[in-house]
Amino acid sequence: MTADEDGDRPVVIEVEGATKTFVQRRRVTRRGLRRERLDVHAVRDVSFTVRAGEMVGYLGPNGAGKSTTIKMPIGILTPTTGRLRVAGLDPARQRLALARRIGVVFGQRSTLWWDLPLRDSFELVRHLYRVPADRYRANLDRFVDLLDLGPFLATPVRQLSLGQRMRGDLTAAFLHDPAIVYLDEPTIGLDVVSKAAVRSFLAETNREHGTTIMLTTHDTADIEQLCRRVLVIDHGRLGFDGDLATLRDRLGGDRMLIVDLPGPVPPVSVTTPGARVVRVDGPRQWLSFPATASAAPLIAEVAARYPVVDLSIREPAIEDVITRLYTSGPIPTARQPTTPTDHSNASAVGEP
Numbered sequence: 001m002t003a004d005e006d007g008d009r010p011v012v013i014e015v016e017g018a019t020k021t022f023v024q025r026r027r028v029t030r031r032g033l034r035r036e037r038l039d040v041h042a043v044r045d046v047s048f049t050v051r052a053g054e055m056v057g058y059l060g061p062n063g064a065g066k067s068t069t070i071k072m073p074i075g076i077l078t079p080t081t082g083r084l085r086v087a088g089l090d091p092a093r094q095r096l097a098l099a100r101r102i103g104v105v106f107g108q109r110s111t112l113w114w115d116l117p118l119r120d121s122f123e124l125v126r127h128l129y130r131v132p133a134d135r136y137r138a139n140l141d142r143f144v145d146l147l148d149l150g151p152f153l154a155t156p157v158r159q160l161s162l163g164q165r166m167r168g169d170l171t172a173a174f175l176h177d178p179a180i181v182y183l184d185e186p187t188i189g190l191d192v193v194s195k196a197a198v199r200s201f202l203a204e205t206n207r208e209h210g211t212t213i214m215l216t217t218h219d220t221a222d223i224e225q226l227c228r229r230v231l232v233i234d235h236g237r238l239g240f241d242g243d244l245a246t247l248r249d250r251l252g253g254d255r256m257l258i259v260d261l262p263g264p265v266p267p268v269s270v271t272t273p274g275a276r277v278v279r280v281d282g283p284r285q286w287l288s289f290p291a292t293a294s295a296a297p298l299i300a301e302v303a304a305r306y307p308v309v310d311l312s313i314r315e316p317a318i319e320d321v322i323t324r325l326y327t328s329g330p331i332p333t334a335r336q337p338t339t340p341t342d343h344s345n346a347s348a349v350g351e352p
């Protein structure tokens with residue numbers, strides 16, 4: 001591990017200029033006798049660092065290069081060019097040593113033994129990682145409690161529901177107390193109860209045990225509830241590295257002032273720049289205004305002109321921000337000075 005200059009926690013994942021190009025052979029004649037070479041640039045010149053104890057969300061549309069980026073620091077894929085260090089190790093060359101320090105969950109694939117009862121799968125993991133008996137017992141007790149595994153510990157994995165299987169996979173990934181865990185779509189296909197169980201397990205493990213977590217997901221609620229920092233990749237390039245609030249701010253989108261009046265009236269009239277009534281429902285009215293503007297002048301104007309009973313502000317929905325991100329061009333650079341809560345690494349590619 002290397003201590004970064006301006007941080008107090010060590011950097012545990014370093015990815016520097018990582019590029020991964022896959023070579024695909026495509027048939028160009030009907031019988032497939034002639035094939036042409038096609039270079040797929042899955043990841044292009046990606047650099048980032050993650051400090052111990054961070055929980056980082058990794059976002060991007062289908063085919064953006066998320067899984068490929070995750071597979072390089074795990075040691076499953078070797079970068080075409082670039083340099084990686086994880087927990088002080090070279091993932092491609094020291095894969096076995098690294099395996100003891102990391103845990104991996106791929107939501108679409110299970111690492112459990114299909115025909116064995118869940119508990120036996122955990123026993124095998126214990127042997128593979130040589131987890132001392134007392135630590136194994138303490139960890140398993142904690143996971144059984146947090147993830148409510150008790151009712152299906154004796155059930156063969158193949159008979160588990162998706163949510164039960166995911167809780168089993170999470171347990172298997174964390175049983176050996178890894179310092180770093182990579183999760184690829186851990187809540188995919190789960191119902192709300194299982195999603196909540198998975199999220200609170202991850203939050204508690206990160207908070208109480210300082211486990212560094214990298215989370216790839218298409219579920220924006222995962223990001224919103226768990227990750228302060230997000231990395232966004234598109235077409236293999238890192239487009240954003242910073243906190244969620246900064247991403248929201250840079251991509252704009254409107255905030256909403258929700259005003260309750262004593263009774264139904266026509267849409268309120270306001271002169272605050274960028275503000276307008278977008279919805280009226282009985283005594284309640286919704287006024288949108290730019291995410292970058294302060295709400296204070298609008299609130300003052302509405303309160304001075306109308307007998308306001310109650311008001312509240314709604315931030316732009318994260319889904320809208322992400323959709324805008326995927327459908328727009330490069331992420332604009334900061335429009336206002338960064339706030340004290342901004343992540344120090346917040347940056348957009350190409351930012352001066």
Ligand SMILES: Nc1ncnc2c1ncn2[C@@H]1O[C@H](COP(=O)(O)OP(=O)(O)OP(=O)(O)O)[C@@H](O)[C@H]1O
Nearest residue numbers: 022024040042060061062063064065066067068069
């Ligand atoms: N083994 C491989 N051989 C050839 N091309 C590959 C291979 N693995 C990935 N690719 C290609 O690299 C690109 C990035 O794929 P990757 O799986 O990293 O995307 P992703 O962001 O994880 O997508 P998704 O959200 O759909 O899982 C895609 O164009 C994919 O087809």
